Amino acid sequence: MTLKKNPSDTLIDRRHAIKIMVGGMASSMLYMSSCKSESFSNKKSIVNSSSTAGQVTTRLDYKSGKMLPLLGFGCMRFPVIQRGKPDIDEEYAMQMIDVAYNSGVNYFDTAWPYHEGLSETFVGKALKKYPRESYFLADKMPTWAVNNIEDAKNIFSQQLEKCQVDYFDYYLLHALNSQSSFEKVYEQIGTLEFLQQMKKEGKIKNLGFSFHGSVEFFEFLLEKYDIWDFVQIQLNYFDWDDARQQSGKLYRMLEEKNIPVIVMEPLRGGMLARLNPTTEKVFKENDPDVSLASWAFRYVATFPNVVCVLSGMSTMEHVVDNINTFTDFKPLDRNELLVVNKALSVFKEVKPEPCTACRYCMPCPYGVDIPGVIDVYNKNLGTFNVPNLNSPRDEEFKRKKRVFLNSYTNHIDHKAKAHRCINCSKCVDLCPQDIDIPKFMRKMDNLVASLKKEA
Ligand code: SF4
Ligand code: SF4
Structure with a gap:
């Protein structure tokens, strides 16, 4: 297969170069409890990791007994054919998956x-060519889409069919956010x-x-x-x-209960990979050569009870940079933690608005590109360009x-701009970050209208 021409081609070569430079097998056990920071203390020393040359570091999921790659491929942000649309650029995304898989992801x-x-x-489709036991597949029950047990059963069997598998290695109750909906969907x-029966x-x-x-x-x-x-x-x-979010508290509770943690949103929807110049400077002064994303990934993977960090990679450049970060993984040391702080x-x-670009709020029935509009606002905020x-x-x-x-004009289609929001509220309960989307759209629309009036 010929790789598509894209700016990351040179990085693919870099990945292979790294493989060659490291050379040979170099397995080692890393015990993360050596980190002295209070945040990263490991009371139980339950975690161990293993590094093999040219492959991402793996870490023991002590419940299943499986070694998981410390970097997992989040399948929410594949490259798309047209910005703002869901259709995946399958050829390119397939290449990304192949590069990741061959590096142990x-x-x-x-x-x-x-x-x-x-x-x-x-x-x-993409994983079909690989032996089933050679990869871990995670899927989720869409909590909000289940109105009766037949819905749950149908969804689950469709998922197996869509993924062309007989079982899921990891299966999640998706995006639990309220006790009442949990009680209704999962208990009543x-x-x-049913899911426990599927496990049996x-x-x-x-x-x-x-x-x-x-x-x-x-x-609870x-x-x-x-x-x-x-x-x-x-x-x-x-x-x-x-x-x-109170992520620290949640992490601590899981650590206490000896439940392994899988991390989502390590970059907070990409926000931590494109910081404003003042913040970026803090990182670059410490190490000018590594990406901002690598700091965020290393931060979360330094926690000892984390067994896998998901990254929703959208370009080959993301894949290669992440593989570099997680190959022969080094937790943050005390000085580096101070840099992050x-x-x-x-x-x-x-x-910034805390949008992670998860798109759970989409599609908007009135065509608003909700994450796109918020992204334009946040990016300009980050570069101090919101008047x-x-x-x-x-x-x-x-x-x-x-x-x-x-x-705003260049990135958001006229029909997808904030002024199209009619405050229908359909998106309100769908945002896991609790963003008041209609309120934000009004704010954005007012700002744009006021600026245009002054022309
Ligand atoms: S409240 Fe606005 S942004 Fe949200 S779904 Fe309705 S029209 Fe779209
Ligand atoms: S507004 Fe909320 S639901 Fe929509 S993409 Fe952003 S974080 Fe996700």
Whole structure:
């Protein structure tokens, strides 16, 4: 197969060069408890990792006894044929999967809503050529789509069919965010009992859940049930102490219960890979050669109870950079942790909208490109290019206005802009980050309208 021409081709060569440079087999056990930071203390020393030349480091999932790649392939953000649309650029995405798989990234995490239903089918197609036992496949029950037990059964059997497999290695109750919907869907309807039956029948090897709710609800799930083989949480250096996410607390609770953690959103939807120049400078002063993403990945993988870090890779460049980060993985040392803390305090001053581009809110019935509009706002915020309507109309204001309006015009189709929002509320309960989407759209629309009026 000929690789598509893209800027990352040179990076593929770099990956092979690294393989050659390292050479030979170099297995070693890493015990993460050597890290002295309080945040990273490992009371139980339950984790061990193994590094093999040219392959990403693996870590023991001590519940299943399997060595998982520390880097997992999130199948939510494949390259697409047209920006804002779900159709996957299959040839390119297939190449990315092949490069990842050949570097030991053999954990793939898909779900019913990813790419508006197309991800599972594509993943099934892409992995078919590999022996089933050579990779781990994770899929999820879409909690919001289950109204009765027949729904759950149909969805599960369709998922097996779409993915062209007889079993899922990891299966999750997707995006649990409220106790009442959990009780309705999983307890009253009987979906949890059904999934446990699927586990008995070998169609699910490990059962867990992904989470976007309160600490109290999380506690309820861990106290009431001792069935969880793993739990997937949003973890990154931005959310560790965040009042809404409280990722640090969730991580600690899982550590206490000896439940392995799989990490989602290590880059917070890409936000931590493209910081504003002031924050970026903090990292670059420490090491000018590594990517911002690599800092965020190393941060989460330094936690000893993390067995796999998911990354929703969209380009070959992402794949190669991530493989480099996770090959012969080095946890952050004390000085590097201080660098992260310093960068975080600089970054938090900017207050971006906490969108992770998960697209759970999509499609908007009125055509608004919700994550796209928020992304334009955040990117401009990060580069200090969101004009403040209360500031003097000087040259600097005019420059910001020009940059901001240009980026909005160039990146968002007219029919997908914030003014199309009619406040229908369909998206409101779908956002796991609790963003008040209609309110944000009004804010964006007012800002754009005011700037245009001043022309
Ligand atoms: S509230 Fe606005 S953005 Fe959300 S679904 Fe309705 S029209 Fe779309
Ligand atoms: S607004 Fe919320 S649901 Fe929509 S993409 Fe962003 S984080 Fe996801």
